[in-house]
Amino acid sequence: MTDRNDVVLETKGLVKHFPITQGILFKTKVGAVRAVDGVDMTLRRGETLGVVGESGCGKSTLPKLLVGLEKPTAGSINVRGQDMTKLKGSALRHARRNIQMVLQDPYTSLNPRMTVGDIIGEPFEIHPEVTPRKGRAKAVQDLLDTVGLNPEHVNRYPHQFSGGQRQRIGIARALALKPEIIVCDEPVSALDVSIQAQVINLLEGLQNEFGLSYIFIAHDLSVVRHISDRVSVMYLGRVVETGNDAQIYENPTHPYTQALLSAVPVPDPRLRGQRDQIVLEGDVPSPANPPSGCRFRTRCWKAQSICAEQDPVLSIRERSDHPSACHFAEPRDVVHAV
Amino acid sequence: MTDIKAEIDVLPGLDPHAPLLEVNNLHVEFRTQYGVARAVNGANFRLAPGETLAILGESGCGKSVTAQAIMGILDSPPGFVTQGEVKYRGTDLLKLPENQRRKMRANHIAMIFQDALSALNPVFTVGYQLGELFRKHRGMSRADAKKRSIELLDQVKIPAAKARIGDYPHQFSGGMRQRVMIAMALALDPEVLIADEPTTALDVTVQAQIMGLLAELQQQRNMGLILITHDMGVVADVADRISVMYAGKVVEEAGVYDIYSRPAHPYAKALLESIPRLDMKGQQLNVIRGLPPALTAIPQGCAFNPRCAYAQDVCRQDPPPPPYAVAPGRTARCHFWRDVIGE
Numbered sequence: 001m002t003d004r005n006d007v008v009l010e011t012k013g014l015v016k017h018f019p020i021t022q023g024i025l026f027k028t029k030v031g032a033v034r035a036v037d038g039v040d041m042t043l044r045r046g047e048t049l050g051v052v053g054e055s056g057c058g059k060s061t062l063p064k065l066l067v068g069l070e071k072p073t074a075g076s077i078n079v080r081g082q083d084m085t086k087l088k089g090s091a092l093r094h095a096r097r098n099i100q101m102v103l104q105d106p107y108t109s110l111n112p113r114m115t116v117g118d119i120i121g122e123p124f125e126i127h128p129e130v131t132p133r134k135g136r137a138k139a140v141q142d143l144l145d146t147v148g149l150n151p152e153h154v155n156r157y158p159h160q161f162s163g164g165q166r167q168r169i170g171i172a173r174a175l176a177l178k179p180e181i182i183v184c185d186e187p188v189s190a191l192d193v194s195i196q197a198q199v200i201n202l203l204e205g206l207q208n209e210f211g212l213s214y215i216f217i218a219h220d221l222s223v224v225r226h227i228s229d230r231v232s233v234m235y236l237g238r239v240v241e242t243g244n245d246a247q248i249y250e251n252p253t254h255p256y257t258q259a260l261l262s263a264v265p266v267p268d269p270r271l272r273g274q275r276d277q278i279v280l281e282g283d284v285p286s287p288a289n290p291p292s293g294c295r296f297r298t299r300c301w302k303a304q305s306i307c308a309e310q311d312p313v314l315s316i317r318e319r320s321d322h323p324s325a326c327h328f329a330e331p332r333d334v335v336h337a338v
Numbered sequence: 339m340t341d342i343k344a345e346i347d348v349l350p351g352l353d354p355h356a357p358l359l360e361v362n363n364l365h366v367e368f369r370t371q372y373g374v375a376r377a378v379n380g381a382n383f384r385l386a387p388g389e390t391l392a393i394l395g396e397s398g399c400g401k402s403v404t405a406q407a408i409m410g411i412l413d414s415p416p417g418f419v420t421q422g423e424v425k426y427r428g429t430d431l432l433k434l435p436e437n438q439r440r441k442m443r444a445n446h447i448a449m450i451f452q453d454a455l456s457a458l459n460p461v462f463t464v465g466y467q468l469g470e471l472f473r474k475h476r477g478m479s480r481a482d483a484k485k486r487s488i489e490l491l492d493q494v495k496i497p498a499a500k501a502r503i504g505d506y507p508h509q510f511s512g513g514m515r516q517r518v519m520i521a522m523a524l525a526l527d528p529e530v531l532i533a534d535e536p537t538t539a540l541d542v543t544v545q546a547q548i549m550g551l552l553a554e555l556q557q558q559r560n561m562g563l564i565l566i567t568h569d570m571g572v573v574a575d576v577a578d579r580i581s582v583m584y585a586g587k588v589v590e591e592a593g594v595y596d597i598y599s600r601p602a603h604p605y606a607k608a609l610l611e612s613i614p615r616l617d618m619k620g621q622q623l624n625v626i627r628g629l630p631p632a633l634t635a636i637p638q639g640c641a642f643n644p645r646c647a648y649a650q651d652v653c654r655q656d657p658p659p660p661p662y663a664v665a666p667g668r669t670a671r672c673h674f675w676r677d678v679i680g681e
């Protein structure tokens with residue numbers, strides 16, 4: 001393991017259950033959506049951790065917990081050694097500066113009635129200690145310049161910018177408080193391919209310049225591979241496999257990771273029909289009522305009776321040199337021609 | 339009951355030996371209060387039975403409008419077809435009277451959309467909506483229509499089709515709804531299926547199921563498939579030929595192997611170099627500078643010129659580059675295609 005001081009963020013047993021209620025006047029709790037259900041993750045300085053998974057697996061709930069938009073049901077979030085879930089008042093406010101978020105939808109995540117200058121400068125109002133009032137206009141212009149926008153456009157409104165430019169505005173805002181960690185939830189998913197590359201390159205450039213750590217959440221496994229140092233694969237609120245680039249993309253050991261990778265088309269017609277194909281049956285079960293034992297067992301072609309009885313923990317296994325939550329973890333190449 | 343399909347087949351001018359579908363020099367514009375948006379500016383392509391043609395391009399380049407013009411479901415006004423032909427078996431659909439065109443659409447050319455929920459009627463059961471097609475267009479009895487509907491849902495692999503025929507659209511998952519929509523599109527055995535981003539809203543594992551299903555049905559029925567998408571991975575997986583659109587024009591039309599190995603148009607080439615690949619690490623992503631043009635102000639000459647690394651003075655002047663013949667069945671609208679392909 002690397003130096004502990006290198007760790008900027010660590011979650012342990014992070015859980016978020018959303019109650020399902022019935023009744024109008026007297027709400028009674030009849031169950032819970034287990035959006036995030038016991039997630040351990042570690043993020044190191046200057047590193048990008050990719051988080052992938054299908055719709056509803058908890059990818060967006062995770063960053064909300066990390067930046068404090070949702071309160072965890074259980075578990076801890078350590079940022080630079082402080083447990084965010086235990087902090088209060090000004091200590092919490094101060095700690096939150098260090099972890100910022102960039103959202104998916106550049107069309108709805110910016111307030112249409114605020115100028116770009118006000119949007120990017122807003123964090124300074126909440127944290128006035130960061131930049132004295134006099135220096136703020138200049139700071140905003142510098143930020144615009146940093147993300148490749150024209151500093152003269154501070155007085156324009158979001159609708160006057162394209163999708164890619166709006167995403168740059170969101171990034172500038174996240175940078176305002178000089179955080180160490182930026183959590184990006186599907187930051188390029190809504191963008192056209194030719195614009196995606198611009199934003200990906202910008203994020204990479206900023207990381208090098210400022211030593212930022214990213215959690216990069218996306219459903220596009222190709223984009224995630226490009227930008228990430230390590231990747232965690234989520235299924236129904238849990239991490240089922242985690243590892244570095246070669247471990248996840250060249251030697252995936254969890255059946256779900258293998259199925260997911262196998263379904264991603266590669267933009268090269270010469271690979272047509274040449275790759276190992278896994279077609280999953282059925283849909284993802286409801287996170288309100290996940291299967292017993294291994295949550296993937298209802299769609300897994302390798303499932304045995306032990307899979308219904310014992311919940312496989314995320315750990316290094318006999319045939320998996322990196323953590324995998326499968327009793328029968330073993331590598332299978334589904335990315336390249338076989 | 340009269341068989342409408344038989345009636346259509348003897349429509350004068352319908353030539354079984356003519357190309358299945360041919361789009362020539364199609365122009366569509368939207369006349370809005372902000373000016374005239376030229377959404378499609380000379381689209382050309384043809385489609386053969388059993389063939390998959392992908393229409394690839396970024397948001398707003400005119401893919402859906404082209405499909406709507408082919409289907410005759412353009413939002414008009416403000417949209418108008420101002421020039422061009424859409425020939426089905428030699429007959430120009432744009433010149434047919436509306437009632438004949440509607441029959442043609444129901445029986446020969448069908449379309450599926452990105453958002454199945456909005457294409458299905460929420461207040462009727464899936465069985466009713468499917469059965470209605472058979473009753474109305476095939477004159478089937480209620481019982482026969484139901485039997486046929488169940489068969490069709492089976493074909494698109496809805497588990498327990500018989501039990502689910504009484505369910506409403508919202509009771510199905512996203513992937514299942516897409517299957518229901520495919521079933522509806524295929525109900526009357528069309529020769530041409532236009533699929534407008536059929537999997538864009540779905541997870542990759544579901545996308546793989548749906549694309550596999552479409553390919554299987556297409557093969558069984560020898561249908562021509564037009565697949566509209568912006569996903570270059572999906573195209574590489576399923577298409578025979580590709581039309582790359584930019585600002586309302588097909589800028590390159592080519593076989594799928596040719597275009598991925600040696601693109602002839604700078605835009606097609608740049609797009610291919612700008613996407614990360616699943617099977618590679620550490621690629622340099624090529625950035626296409628700037629933005630696509632506003633359709634109310636398309637640049638003079640070649641519409642791609644402000645973003646093009648190959649642009650010369652001639653590119654900034656009218657007339658815009660014509661579709662140069664690069665090889666048989668392959669065209670590129672670039673004055674310098676030889677330089678682009680040569681590298």
Ligand SMILES: Nc1ncnc2c1ncn2[C@@H]1O[C@H](COP(=O)(O)OP(=O)(O)OP(=O)(O)O)[C@@H](O)[C@H]1O
Binds near residue numbers: 018035056058060
């Ligand atoms: N505020 C909430 N109240 C109740 N349930 C919620 C809430 N937020 C999320 N959920 C549920 O939690 C689960 C996980 O949601 P989340 O948004 O984290 O998924 P996701 O992985 O980001 O999906 P997508 O890829 O579609 O964005 C879903 O079943 C969702 O419906």
Ligand SMILES: Nc1ncnc2c1ncn2[C@@H]1O[C@H](COP(=O)(O)OP(=O)(O)OP(=O)(O)O)[C@@H](O)[C@H]1O
Binds near residue numbers: 368370375377
């Ligand atoms: N009803 C309408 N009124 C005015 N303009 C329209 C209308 N429908 C489409 N347009 C314009 O025509 C252009 C082409 O739109 P189209 O829907 O064909 O794009 P597309 O290539 O399908 O994009 P996407 O990938 O986003 O679906 C767009 O600029 C759009 O604004």
Ligand code: SF4
Binds near residue numbers: 294296301
């Ligand atoms: S533990 Fe069993 S059901 Fe779960 S992924 Fe492994 S083999 Fe499949």
Ligand code: SF4
Binds near residue numbers: 643647653659
């Ligand atoms: S015609 Fe000129 S501007 Fe247009 S694509 Fe070719 S080189 Fe580029």
Ligand SMILES: [Mg+2]
Binds near residue numbers: 059060061
């Ligand atoms: Mg999400």
Ligand SMILES: [Mg+2]
Binds near residue numbers: 403534
């Ligand atoms: Mg469209």
